[in-house]
Amino acid sequence: MDNSSHLSVVLDLSPAQWYQSPLSLDSFLAQLLVFLNAHIALKHDNSLAVFGALPDKSVMLYASSEPPMDTPATSDPNCYPPFKRLDSAVTARISEQLEDPLLDVTTPSAIVGALTKALCYINRLSVATGLVDPRILILSVSPDLSNAYIPIMNSIFSAQKLKVTIDAGQIYGPDTVFLQQAAHLTGGSYLHLTETSALLQYLIMTFLPPPSIRKVIAVPTQDKIDFRAACFCHKNIVDIGFVCSVCLSIFCQPTPVCSTCRTKFPIKTLQRLNASRPLTISSANNSARPTPVSTPRSAATAARHPPMSAESIQNGSGTSAVANGSGH
Amino acid sequence: MEVDSDSDISLDLDHQSSKAKGKAKAKAAADKKKADKGKAKAKEQPYVWEASFARSWDTVQEDEAGSLQASVEDLMARGRRRRLLAPASAIRRTIIRHLILVLDLSASMMDRDMRPTRFDLMLQYAREFISEWFDQNPLGQIGIVGMRAGLGERVGAMSGNPQEVLKSISDRVKLEPVGEPSLQNAIEMARNNMSHLPTHSSREILILFGSLTTCDPGNIHDTLDTCVQNKIRISIVALAAEMKICRELCDKTAGQFGVAMNEGHFKDLLFELVPPPAQRAAARSARPSGTNAGLNPAPANPAADLMMMGFPTRLPDASIPSLCVCHSELKSQGFLCPRCLSKVCDVPTDCDVCGLMIVSSPHLARSYHHLFPVKTFTAIMKDLDVAPDAADACHGCTRIFPERATNAKEGMSPFRRYRCPDCENDFCSECDVFIHDVIHCCPGCGK
Ligand SMILES: [Zn+2]
Ligand SMILES: [Zn+2]
Ligand SMILES: [Zn+2]
Ligand SMILES: [Zn+2]
Ligand SMILES: [Zn+2]
Ligand SMILES: [Zn+2]
Numbered sequence: 001m002d003n004s005s006h007l008s009v010v011l012d013l014s015p016a017q018w019y020q021s022p023l024s025l026d027s028f029l030a031q032l033l034v035f036l037n038a039h040i041a042l043k044h045d046n047s048l049a050v051f052g053a054l055p056d057k058s059v060m061l062y063a064s065s066e067p068p069m070d071t072p073a074t075s076d077p078n079c080y081p082p083f084k085r086l087d088s089a090v091t092a093r094i095s096e097q098l099e100d101p102l103l104d105v106t107t108p109s110a111i112v113g114a115l116t117k118a119l120c121y122i123n124r125l126s127v128a129t130g131l132v133d134p135r136i137l138i139l140s141v142s143p144d145l146s147n148a149y150i151p152i153m154n155s156i157f158s159a160q161k162l163k164v165t166i167d168a169g170q171i172y173g174p175d176t177v178f179l180q181q182a183a184h185l186t187g188g189s190y191l192h193l194t195e196t197s198a199l200l201q202y203l204i205m206t207f208l209p210p211p212s213i214r215k216v217i218a219v220p221t222q223d224k225i226d227f228r229a230a231c232f233c234h235k236n237i238v239d240i241g242f243v244c245s246v247c248l249s250i251f252c253q254p255t256p257v258c259s260t261c262r263t264k265f266p267i268k269t270l271q272r273l274n275a276s277r278p279l280t281i282s283s284a285n286n287s288a289r290p291t292p293v294s295t296p297r298s299a300a301t302a303a304r305h306p307p308m309s310a311e312s313i314q315n316g317s318g319t320s321a322v323a324n325g326s327g328h
Numbered sequence: 329m330e331v332d333s334d335s336d337i338s339l340d341l342d343h344q345s346s347k348a349k350g351k352a353k354a355k356a357a358a359d360k361k362k363a364d365k366g367k368a369k370a371k372e373q374p375y376v377w378e379a380s381f382a383r384s385w386d387t388v389q390e391d392e393a394g395s396l397q398a399s400v401e402d403l404m405a406r407g408r409r410r411r412l413l414a415p416a417s418a419i420r421r422t423i424i425r426h427l428i429l430v431l432d433l434s435a436s437m438m439d440r441d442m443r444p445t446r447f448d449l450m451l452q453y454a455r456e457f458i459s460e461w462f463d464q465n466p467l468g469q470i471g472i473v474g475m476r477a478g479l480g481e482r483v484g485a486m487s488g489n490p491q492e493v494l495k496s497i498s499d500r501v502k503l504e505p506v507g508e509p510s511l512q513n514a515i516e517m518a519r520n521n522m523s524h525l526p527t528h529s530s531r532e533i534l535i536l537f538g539s540l541t542t543c544d545p546g547n548i549h550d551t552l553d554t555c556v557q558n559k560i561r562i563s564i565v566a567l568a569a570e571m572k573i574c575r576e577l578c579d580k581t582a583g584q585f586g587v588a589m590n591e592g593h594f595k596d597l598l599f600e601l602v603p604p605p606a607q608r609a610a611a612r613s614a615r616p617s618g619t620n621a622g623l624n625p626a627p628a629n630p631a632a633d634l635m636m637m638g639f640p641t642r643l644p645d646a647s648i649p650s651l652c653v654c655h656s657e658l659k660s661q662g663f664l665c666p667r668c669l670s671k672v673c674d675v676p677t678d679c680d681v682c683g684l685m686i687v688s689s690p691h692l693a694r695s696y697h698h699l700f701p702v703k704t705f706t707a708i709m710k711d712l713d714v715a716p717d718a719a720d721a722c723h724g725c726t727r728i729f730p731e732r733a734t735n736a737k738e739g740m741s742p743f744r745r746y747r748c749p750d751c752e753n754d755f756c757s758e759c760d761v762f763i764h765d766v767i768h769c770c771p772g773c774g775k
Contacts, residue, residue, distance in 0.1 A: 058771070060726050116771035120724030120759045123766075127758065150700060151769040153693035158766040161463075185690060221645075227663075227688035228639040239666035240684070243635045245529070247699055248423060248692050254634055263632040273636055 004045040005210040006125065006134040008118040009036070011061070012171075013052045014109035015098065017141040021172035023196040028171065029091065031200040032139070036090075037083045038208055040064065047131075049121055050090055051114040054097055055104055058113035061093040062086060065125070109142055112151040119158055126162065135165040135188065137207050138179060141172040152178045159186050165211045169193060169202070180222060187211065189219045232260065242273060422604050423695045424529040424635070425468035426486065427461070428518035429454065429536070431497070433476035434509035436539040436568070442591055446538045446567050447505050449591060453598055454536065455494055460602050462490040466694040467676055467687065472496055473518050477507030478543045480517035488676050509537070511573070512544035512551050519551075519560060526633065531560045532583075534601060537574060538567040548573060555581055561605070565597045604698055638666040638684045640675055653680045663688075697768035703749050705760050707741035718745075724759035724771050748772050 011032075018025045040046050050061040064086075076084055097103075115138065122134045136159065159166050159182075167188040168179035175192050183190035191206050193199065206219050231238050231252035241250040244258040244265075254273040257264050431454065437447040458470060470493045471486035483503070484496030497503065515533060522531045533555075542548070555562060555577075563583035564574045570587050578585035584601065588594035640663035649660045653670040654677070662671040668682040676687040711733070721728050733742035746760040747753070751772035755763065763770060 063726065066726065110774060112769065112774040113771050116763075116767055116769055116774075117724055119767060120722075120762060120771060121726065123762045124725035124727060124758060148774070150693065150696050151774050153690065154697055154768045156690075157694055158768075161766055181690060227642055227690070229689040229692065238639065239641070240636065240638050243637045243692070245422075245424060245633045245635055248695060250637075250692070251634075258632075258634075265632060265634045269634050273634060276636070 003132040003212070004043045004047065005212075006047045006049075006122065006131045007039050008049045008051065008122060008134070008136045010051045010053060010111065010114045010118055010136060010138045012109050012111060012138075012140040012142055013054050013094065013098065014142050015055070015103070015105040017109075017172065021141055021196075023171060023199065028199065029094070031203065033087050033090065034200055035203040035208065036086060037080075038204060040082055040086065041080075042208070047125070048086070049118065051118050051121075052094060052097060053109040053111045053114035055107035055109055058110045058117055059093070059097060060117060060121070062089045063121070108145055111138065111140060111142065111145075112148050112155065115152070115155045119155060119162065119164070122162060122164055133165070133210050133212055134162070135167060135211060137167045137169070138182070139169045139171055140176060140179060141170075142176075143173055144176045144178050149178065152182065156182045156185050167191075167207050169207070171196070171199070184222065189214075190222050191220055422530040423465070423467055423698070425465050425532065425604060426471075426522055426525055426529050427468065427532045427534060428471045428473055428486075428521055429458075429534050430473045430475060430480075430514045430518060431483070431503070431536055432509050432538045432567075433474040433481070433503055433505045434507055434539050435505055436509075437505040439538065439568075442567065442588075442594065447503075448500075449594070450536050450538070450567070451497060451500065451503070453595055454497060456595075457598050457602065458493050458497075459490060460599065462493075464602055464698070465604055466691045471518070471521050473514050473521070474503060475509035475511070475514040476505065478510045478513070480510065480513040480515075482517065482521075486521055489674055508541060508543040509539045510544055511535070511537075511542040511577075512546060512548045515548075515551050515555065515562070515577075519555060519558060522560065523558065526635075530605065531558065532605075533560060533562045535562065535564045535574075536567070536598075537564055537571075540568050540571060542571075542573070552577055552580060563601055565594065567594065635685065638679070638686045639689060640664055640666060640672070640686050642688075643671070702764055702768055702770055704764070705746035705748050705755060707739065708743050708745040708747055708754070709741060719754060722756035722759055723753035724755050724763065727756045727758070729754070729756070 009032075013025075018028075036048060036050070040048055047064045049063040049065075052059050052061045115136070118136050122131065122136070125131050126134065156166065164186060165188045166182045166186040167190070168176075168183045169191045170176055170179065171193050180190045182188070188211075189206055191202060193202060195202075209217055209219070228237050228239050229241055229250050230236065231241060232249045233251050233253075233255070236252050238250070238252045241252060242254050243250050244261065244263060246263045247258060247261040249258055249260040251259075254270050255265075256267075256270060431450065433447075437445065437450065439446050442449045461470065462468065467488070469486045469488045470484075471482075472484035472493065474481040474483045484493055487493055514535070518533045525531055560581060561583045562577045562581045564578055564585050566574055566585070566587045568587075570585075575585050577583070584597075586597040586600075588597055643660065643662050643664065645661055647660050649658045650662075650671055651658055652662055652673050654672050654674075657673075659673075662673055663675050663686065664671055665679040665682065665684060665686055667684045668679060670679060670681040672679065672686065676685070676691050678685055729744055734744070735742065740757065744757055745754040746757065748755065748770050751770060753770075753772035759771075
């Protein structure tokens with residue numbers, strides 16, 4: 001509690017998504033800046049970094065360790081200088097980036113890039129100064145991207161290694177499974193914003209307290225995280241799957257050849273697995289088994305899982321967004 | 329104690345030759361750049377018993393400014409060279425691993441040539457090894473066998489839970505070294521522990537061996553033959569000297585053998601065994617069937633297999649408490665086996681009731697980085713390669729690059745710039761290490 005804390009914020013700045021969102025980017029930024037100011041005001045040596053995920057690229061917008069050189073000429077006597085520096089740096093950098101004529105607004109934003117940069121930065125700080133309780137807050141407006149599954153999972157695991165807590169807020173659009181898993185696996189909270197006018201309140205109540213004192217206050221937790229997997233062949237959610245031992249592709253039924261790595265499987269195994277299948281069919285059918293209380297198995301839960309097609313692993317070409325609900 | 333150190337000396341002659349052999353081998357495998365360096369290093373750091381007494385904190389050198397930068401750079405340079413040696417393309421690796429760690433608990437482990445003792449050092453490194461191993465092989469399982477008083481002794485049963493494995497070697501007093509070691513007894517015990525395993529998973533034995541003798545009830549070559557038949561890979565890290573039987577065990581089973589020269593080398597040898605072994609045989613037979621279909625025997629690839637796995641349902645923290653099948657404890661949290669609906673405490677595991685392998689999808693994802701590694705970054709060597717409009721800060725952590733070339737160790741960039749071949753962004757040396765060893769994903773191109 002007495003320690004200063006580090007916060008890295010990853011902002012999803014996808015123009016296409018913000019255009020559709022009921023909350024305008026301006027009012028979002030206004031509320032966000034109050035939150036960021038609150039963070040640096042909370043403790044004298046709290047540190048802060050802000051990263052932006054733009055279509056196809058990611059930038060660092062602000063870092064408290066490297067204050068921008070060009071201090072605003074007109075310093076406002078009514079404003080605490082660090083606040084002013086932060087606010088003007090962030091807004092200036094964002095408008096500079098969004099006015100870039102080369103920006104293709106339809107490309108999905110590079111959340112992965114921004115997240116990995118945040119991790120690199122935290123790694124650098126913790127080597128240099130030994131950070132306590134670093135955390136990352138991802139504020140996203142985009143849906144999950146299927147080809148980002150492996151990089152996001154890798155980032156989550158490195159965050160675990162660095163003992164970084166990842167908090168995630170989905171400001172607009174459907175729930176994202178990736179961010180839910182990120183928050184769950186690193187001990188952070190995930191928040192799906194339903195009331196956009198209360199954004200600031202959500203931010204301050206949920207994400208402002210550092211992880212060390214969250215034990216004593218009630219922050220939103222999630223208990224319905226989906227750990228089931230989607231088969232690579234039909235993108236069905238399966239609870240018993242057949243996994244290739246070489247590449248770990250998941251199939252919903254025994255296949256003679258792995259479609260991802262072209263490994264052939266022994267005939268004996270196929271026979272054995274096929275023989276044991278009738279048992280699994282009844283359990284694969286959800287209605288036949290009792291579902292645990294408060295673990296809703298709605299169509300929405302069942303359909304939102306990282307589908308990872310064989311093609312997108314192999315050439316990374318699958319740029320299409322995850323079709324939520326494609327399984328049904 | 330006296331006897332032991334005497335035997336070391338009497339074997340010294342023998343040892344010199346094996347050391348030369350080992351060195352020649354290491355050199356052949358190593359990068360050219362590394363060769364001179366390795367030689368210089370070996371001269372500085374002889375076998376521990378040849379060296380005069382040195383405290384571990386003396387070996388880290390501070391520079392004039394009192395910083396440890398130089399030592400840190402040395403470490404980084406070593407990491408870079410190691411990565412350059414590794415094949416860049418994706419290779420098949422055994423993801424589901426089963427390892428029996430055999431610890432030498434014989435009297436010779438009380439030798440103080442490695443500080444504080446061989447035994448304490450071995451326990452410390454074994455703990456670090458186990459944590460790192462589970463980190464990189466989330467679907468693997470480790471069992472522990474001790475060699476003590478001429479017997480093999482089961483210290484820890486095969487388990488996929490790092491905490492359980494670490495707990496089994498946490499009590500130093502229970503493992504107090506005594507008597508002679510028996511390689512044969514220990515290997516037989518390890519082999520019996522693994523005999524039921526399916527063929528697609530690896531079966532490995534790693535022996536940490538500090539003695540120069542083995543006290544066996546029968547012919548150890550018979551044991552070796554059975555291990556070859558059962559496709560068990562034996563690797564040995566010896567702390568004393570090379571024994572012919574040890575070398576043979578490793579060579580015949582395609583394992584790795586190494587003699588630790590000092591504490592650091594011991595750790596290096598041990599940690600080389602952490603990443604999953606490449607599956608060479610599998611790669612050959614898994615080529616598209618058109619090219620050499622005739623050569624492939626009918627059971628195309630015994631090492632590859634289809635596995636049935638269950639993806640469990642996680643019970644919410646607030647559900648009604650019930651008994652788990654693994655510890656018979658009453659608790660709310662847990663995972664439900666999808667086949668028999670019994671409740672287990674932790675995944676990954678094999679269901680205690682129906683035997684189904686239970687994993688969660690993040691566990692599978694944890695292994696993907698072995699299959700799709702990040703390309704090695706190229707060190708920028710020449711002035712020309714730094715374009716005038718090149719970014720002046722690291723693309724990852726925004727650390728500012730030096731403007732002029734600095735003197736750098738071999739293989740390191742004098743500009744401290746390492747460039748991703750795909751997105752052509754420059755990274756600092758620290759991020760280079762971090763990206764390849766931890767994140768496994770380039771911040772520039774997201775691959
Ligand atoms: Zn399917
Ligand atoms: Zn495969
Ligand atoms: Zn239990
Ligand atoms: Zn079961
Ligand atoms: Zn860097
Ligand atoms: Zn790149």
